[in-house]
Amino acid sequence: MHERYFNPGPRTGATIKTHAPDVAVEPLIRATPYEFKDPASIPPRNGPEPEPFDDDAVIIAPIRTELGRACELAEGGVRVVPVDRKTGRPLVMAEDATTDLDVIRKWWREFDRPIAVAVAIVEDNRTRYWTQSQASLISAKQFTLRDPSMIPKREWLYGNHLIRKFGSATIALGGVGKSSLETVEALALATQRSLLGITPRQRCRVWYWGEDPIEELERRFAAACIHYNISNEDIEGYLFVNSGRDCKIVIATQTRNGATIAEPVVDGLLATIRHHSIDVVIIDPFIKSHRVPENDNGAMDAVAETWIGIADAANIALELSHHSRKAGGAEVTVEHGRGAIALINACRSARALNSMTPEEAAKCGIEYRKGEYFRADDGKANMVLPAEKAIWYRLQSVALPNSPLGPSFPGGDWIGVATRWKRPDLTADVTATDFERVAAFIRIGNWRADPRPRTGSAMRWSRACPGSRSRPTRPRSKP
Incomplete structure (x- = not known):
């Protein structure tokens, strides 16, 4: 048996300690939420002047716009280029898209305007650039009604x-x-x-x-x-x-x-x-x-x-x-x-x-x-x-x-x-005969509108329904 500690750093102050048998434990690495399909196979685009991002280009994931994010993508094998943060126009040629960290840092030093990172992707044999500032991050998904029997049951x-x-x-x-x-x-x-x-x-x-x-x-x-x-x-x-x-x-x-x-x-x-x-x-x-x-x-x-x-x-x-x-x-x-x-x-x-x-x-x-x-x-x-x-x-x-x-x-x-x-049921011992006795007492005659009980009527009600807190009274007979 061995112990494994995971310490994310002093900012969180959190430590996770797990115990596991003597087997290889999957390293606790930071997951990246971005997935790109075959980025190394992206061909350069034709033409001397890079084209701005098209509104109908494919959106794949949101990307932060810091130099650190550009380096993070490059380390993952994704070819990136710098773009103007306001206009979205690429600042280098498509064939210059790279994963070289030194080149990326050089871009951030050379350009005197605010720049952002973009990923070069290909659609219909044309190279397009994805940036967060130029595309909507929300898209509607077509709903298809499928056989209800195929929908997984709640677990x-x-x-x-x-x-x-x-x-x-x-x-x-x-x-x-x-x-x-x-x-x-x-x-x-x-x-x-x-x-x-x-x-x-x-x-x-x-x-x-x-x-x-x-x-x-x-x-x-x-x-x-x-x-x-x-x-x-x-x-x-x-x-x-x-x-x-x-x-x-x-x-x-x-x-x-x-x-x-x-x-x-x-x-x-x-x-x-x-x-x-x-x-x-x-x-x-x-x-x-x-x-x-x-x-x-x-x-x-x-x-x-x-x-x-x-x-x-x-x-x-x-x-x-x-x-x-x-x-x-x-x-x-x-x-x-x-x-x-x-x-x-x-x-x-x-x-x-x-x-x-x-x-x-x-x-x-x-x-x-x-x-x-x-x-x-x-x-x-x-x-x-x-x-x-x-x-x-x-x-x-x-x-x-x-x-x-x-x-x-x-x-x-x-x-x-x-x-x-289990909470006791107070009516568990009450029989049908008891209910009938109460009903018969209620059917005796007309009851006065005044809900305040009188002594004699209250006593008769208590005899018919022991323990009752609500004791309606019967009016006195007229002489």
Whole structure:
């Protein structure tokens, strides 16, 4: 076993550490987003004067207009030429297009006007020059209606919450149960077991990244494995856990030019996900994965879209755990997510967690203990109908055998493990006869318009319907 470190540099401050068997690991190189077909075979154009770029030329990819970008293209084997940045006219002959870095740098020193880099491409035996400033980067694509049976089915992995190529979010206040819930869901996906009432559609390799020390993450997973009787053999090769304390993932930082995406970190994430064939990535919490202002909608949109781009490129399901702002005692919804709303807009599924209130505990007929019960509500479900009812969970206390005196002694840690809990049905014991008795009492006579009850009528109603809070009254008979 060996360790591989990837450090994108001091500007991002991010380090990715992966563990892999003693096999060759694909180097974490920076991917280039530009692809050119046979650039070395581009013939020179005829005529002594280079022609300006035609509006109907083929657009292949956007290109930045710095000298460094020209050198980057040349190093990749692409023949480039300089063009006037304002007019777009080539400044050298077509046959002078080159990959020689010394020649390219000489052009940038010699020309006294602002210049840009262009790529020579051939269409209809004519050489044309592609530049970013002279062509629209958006083109309409003709839609062809194909056989619906040939359209791939959506790849849901866990209920209607996690789906490949998309992001999902969980919003809650601190201490409600986000991490406990996602810990058990990670184990359910890694083992393909219905631990919380949902059977994963396939067994998945899960990468869980949490902010707490690795020892605390081990405590949570160990307690959940004890409660659900999961062994190391059940999750070996299917569960990967990293702590944000020793494996920082920062995909964006704020500079004076705005939000800057750390492309080496993104490339490192993609390489690690592909190397381990990861199916689901859980980031807990989302705020630790970036260094941009939460209230900057544009910056948050860039971060969210980068994460969604990772999910799409790696064909994974992405779960982002996000804190909510203080709700002032009201229920938390997905709109209460801290900072800008761009994260929720980018996700296709979002849920909100809320702790049980004393009033809800009284209605359920159970003793209220703060933080023991919580529920998940669908707050955004773009691809399916929202669930009609909330899903309830209970945190079960599990003792770890980690006492300083030894495994057989008390004094170990107690860890809360999320379990599925069914809310009691208050009408479960009500029979058809009970309903008929109430209906018969209602049919006795005419009821007065005044909803305020009178003592005698209220007593008769309570005898017919014990426990009812709404007690209509019957008018007194006239003498």
